[in-house]
Amino acid sequence: MHIKHHPVLGKKLQNPVTIYFNDQPYTAYEQQTVAAALMANDIKRLGSSRNLVQPRGLFCTRGRCCSCYATVNGENHVRTCMTRVEDGMKIYPNDEDPEVRGESCGD
Amino acid sequence: MKAVETDVLIIGAGPAGLAAAFETASRGLDVTVIDESLSLGGQLIQQTQNLSSLPSDLSPMRGFELAAHLIKQIEEYDIRYLLGHRVIGFYQDGTIGITDEVDVFPVKTKKMIVATGAAENAVAFPKWTLPGVLTIGAAQTLINRDFVKPGNDAVIVGSSDFAMDVALQLSEVGVQVKGIVEKSTGVLSRNTEKVKQVNKIGIPIYVDSSIVEARGMGAVEEIVIKQEDRVFTEKADLVCIDGGRSPILDIFYQLGTSFGFQKELGGWVPQYNKDFQTDCKDVFLAGNAAGVSTQGALVLTGRLAGMNVCEALGAVSKETAAVEKKGLWKELEIVETKYNLDIWHARNRHVDNFTHPVLKDQFIS
Known part of the structure; x- marks a missing residue:
């Protein structure tokens, strides 16, 4: 839930934007990070672990734990806690390894 | 490519980094501040609680107000801010690699103050x-x-x-x-x-x-x-x-400084002397990276590191620096003993250990 009136800081949320998670539209505010805006819309599961396929989401909000990775505007493994929302942003969960660019498949 | 040459590179724009920026920029040095976040102030910006144990020149205030104060203090100086940037490597020729998440460019600096803060456990x-x-x-x-x-x-x-x-x-x-x-x-x-x-x-x-x-x-x-x-x-x-915090050490691992363990300071801490200088002589440190403490101490260690860099680069005389440093250490003692005596003792033990580092050139994580 967005905090419309903060007990100490007052009214701060300005400039609503629309972001898309799995193609569904959600309301966010310009100053928010992607992970925070998704949490405001009750979206907590942002991906899954590779080995045991466990749900993953925001943990540290400081860009250190990398638990909030998601695909943002086509870019894989974006730290959504360190990225601010932009209008029309398209976000998909981080459920599988990205396609690695290059001519061969690599190893 | 936007290559940068500077006198002082400050890594981290929290209370320690901003305090160090004031000390150095106000004495005429060319200062560059880098932070991976998009705003100045570090973790102070969301601290709405009142801060006790601030240095005597600061009245009691909330965390975000302290951030605003420290930012205002350096407003008039021509400091280079690299926000949304990260340090990614140190190269053999002394260059530092910085990324804006798209490109990598080189920074050359005379001295460095590492104020990377602490991470929650x-x-x-x-x-x-x-x-x-x-x-x-x-x-x-x-x-x-x-x-x-x-x-x-x-x-x-x-x-x-x-x-x-x-x-x-x-x-x-x-x-x-x-x-x-x-x-x-x-x-x-x-x-x-x-x-x-x-x-x-x-x-x-x-x-x-x-x-x-x-x-x-x-x-x-x-x-x-x-x-x-x-x-x-x-x-x-x-x-x-709420698992407590530990200093963020990535930069120090890459630089190859030595470390000592002080439980009260948050675990492994880079070794440093009374001048907040590591065993890499051009690398100083401040804030939670030098041992997890209270906000007042973070500001004071930032000032101390800044003062020592000023002295090392000849921006203040030895005599002035000696007086200032003595005053800052005294203030640090007051703030830290009032807040938590164990931290003060651990910091002194740690500084005393500088000549006998526990770990040299070793990666710990």
């Missing part, structure tokens, strides 16, 4: 990786910086001063704090006033208790608490882990 229990389980600092960031209520029913694991602050702040934005779980036999917070307030609004504190497991499908829904022989379940969509 996790406390593991079964299913602690479920979404909805956050660090306590993350919960505070969400409510005070992003204006997002991260849940309706919260349980806090740990009972430090900071846990009491955030428990009160969560309650104020309408989160029901169902309980504070502490594994020790008593509350860890030394701030009896805060603990009283927490009691007063009816938040139970379970001491001698632990988390058995978290449960939920896709996100945390319940948390199982064990208090002595009693095991009970609380409905919670938010679990905040």
Whole structure:
């Protein structure tokens, strides 16, 4: 839930934007990070672990734990806690390894 | 390519980095401040609690007000800010690699002040990786910086001063704090006033208790608490882990400084002398990276590192520097002994150990 009136800081949320998670539209505010805006819309599961396929989401909000990775505007493994929302942003969960660019498949 | 040449590179724009920026820029040095976040102030910007133990020249104020004060202080100086940038490497020719997340460019600096701060420690229990389980600092960031209520029913694991602050702040934005779980036999917070307030609004504190497991499908829904022989379940969509903090050391690993272990300072800490200089002679450090302490101490260590860099680069005379440094150390003693005597003792032990480093050139994680 967005905090419309903060007990100490007052009214701060300005400039609503629309972001898309799995193609569904959600309301966010310009100053928010992607992970925070998704949490405001009750979206907590942002991906899954590779080995045991466990749900993953925001943990540290400081860009250190990398638990909030998601695909943002086509870019894989974006730290959504360190990225601010932009209008029309398209976000998909981080459920599988990205396609690695290059001519061969690599190893 | 936007190659940079500077006198002082300050890594981290929190209280220590900003204080160091003032000391150096106000004495005419060319200063560059880099931070991976998009704003100045570090973790101060979401601290709405009043800060006690600030240096004597600062009146008591809230954390975000201290950030605003430190930023205002350096407004008039021509400092180069690299926000949203990260240090990614140190090269043999002395160049530092910086990225803006798209390109990498080189920075050459005469001296460096590393003020990377501290990271919160996790406390593991079964299913602690479920979404909805956050660090306590993350919960505070969400409510005070992003204006997002991260849940309706919260349980806090740990009972430090900071846990009491955030428990009160969560309650104020309408989160029901169902309980504070502490594994020790008593509350860890030394701030009896805060603990009283927490009691007063009816938040139970379970001491001698632990988390058995978290449960939920896709996100945390319940948390199982064990208090002595009693095991009970609380409905919670938010679990905040207060596991203390440890210095962020990545930069020091890459630089190859030596380390010493001081439990009271947050664990492994780079070795440094009384001048906040590491055994890489051009590398100074400040703030939580030099041992986790109170905000007042972070500002003071920033000033000390800044003053020493000024002296090393000839921006102040030896005599002036000696007087200033003596005053700053005295002030640090006052602030730190008032806040937590153990930290002050550990810092002195750590500085005394400088000539006998515990670990040299070794990666620890």
